[in-house]
Amino acid sequence: MSSTTPASSGRRWDGTPIRTHRLRSLRLSESSPSRLLCTAQASRCRDCGNHITWHDRTDHRPIAMHPQELPATAVPLVCRWHIDSGIAHPADDGSPWCRIPHTVLCPARSASTLLTPKLTALRRRLALHTRRLTDNGTFTPPLAPTEPRNPAECRPARPVVQLLYGRYLAATPLDDIQCVAQTRTRRRCTQPVLDPTTEAGIWKLLPATPARGQLTLPATSMAVYDLSHLPYSEQLRWRTQRCPRHATTPGAPDLALTGWEVLDPLLHHPHIHTRLPDTARRRGNGQQSCHRRTAARQEP
Structure with missing residues (x-):
């Protein structure tokens, strides 16, 4: 019996060619009504x-x-x-x-x-x-607005941000806002939107005036993280919730929805604060203490 010869590369045992399909990554169509790579x-x-x-x-x-x-x-x-x-x-x-x-x-x-x-x-x-x-223990209901806040907290859980001539309510604290773009490994980007290499916003006490026909707030002033002094491209980066790298990456789709909500005075009143938070922290005896900003930082 003659020895069998191995099949040549790219062919099966019977000599038929093996067709390989090149893997292609998902992309957004130009006519897609949504920026999301996946719906729902x-x-x-x-x-x-x-x-x-x-x-x-x-x-x-x-x-x-x-x-x-x-x-x-x-x-x-x-x-x-x-x-x-x-x-x-x-x-x-x-x-x-x-x-x-x-x-x-x-x-x-x-x-x-x-x-x-x-x-x-x-x-x-x-x-x-x-x-x-x-x-x-897999779900913890949110605290009621009437419950006292922890005095050690230095940052709002859902801050109010002013950008692109509007006020928005964030879903998480500022330093927890995550980029929604897809990386090359087809995962969501883990970089924050608040990048230390870019110009940051300014906490201000702004008048609680109605915006876009909304009702006037009961408070006379409210703490707002103001981004209106930044260039339009930087404000757009915050609005689209992207890190500086993916803000300039063409064709990178979104893997999640942005967490912004247009500020509604009646619906979001529990998240409105009349005092400025202080981002500067000092350490002492292994503990962190927070201090409010002085009244000199208040805007008219």
Whole structure:
């Protein structure tokens, strides 16, 4: 018996060629209505801990949706939404199924009068799930606005930032705001937006005047991290929530939604502060102490 010869490289045992497909990374289409590489960003509600999915709306603002579709007959007409090309539309598309915003079902909010019996039962199941998460220690409900703050805290948990002629509420402290761009390893960038090599903003006490037709705040002044003195490109980098490296990287898609919310005086009133935080800390006996800024830093 003659010895068999090994198959040549690039061919199978029977001599047929092996076709290899070159791996290609995902890219955003030029006609895509969203900057996100993936739609339906999975997350958890910070108020109740239940699963939610984030979608862009037609006005490019994010909205938290219940992750599952519901029968359209069980949802009031004003609460019906549908997803088209990753964009959430507040309307009924005529299909027997629809989507509903999480705020309608969130057990941490007051029950809406629009809830049908089926939505009430679903809201009750979400409340039970929140209770289980709390008992297991996997979810900690946020502190009520009436509870006293820790006097050792030197930074707002959700600061108010002024940029691009508007005021926004951040989702995390300033030094915890993370870049949303995708890296070459197809992971989310871990760099912060607040970079020490770039010019920083200035904490100011600005008049609590209404913005864009909003109601006047009860307080006469509010602590604002002002970025309006920075160049337009730098303010745009903060608004798109990118680190300095990915702000100048063309074609780098977003892997997460930005955490900005347009400041609403009534909704975000618990996060408005009338005193300036102090970022300078001094160490003594192994402890950190914080001091308020003097009144000379207050802006008229």
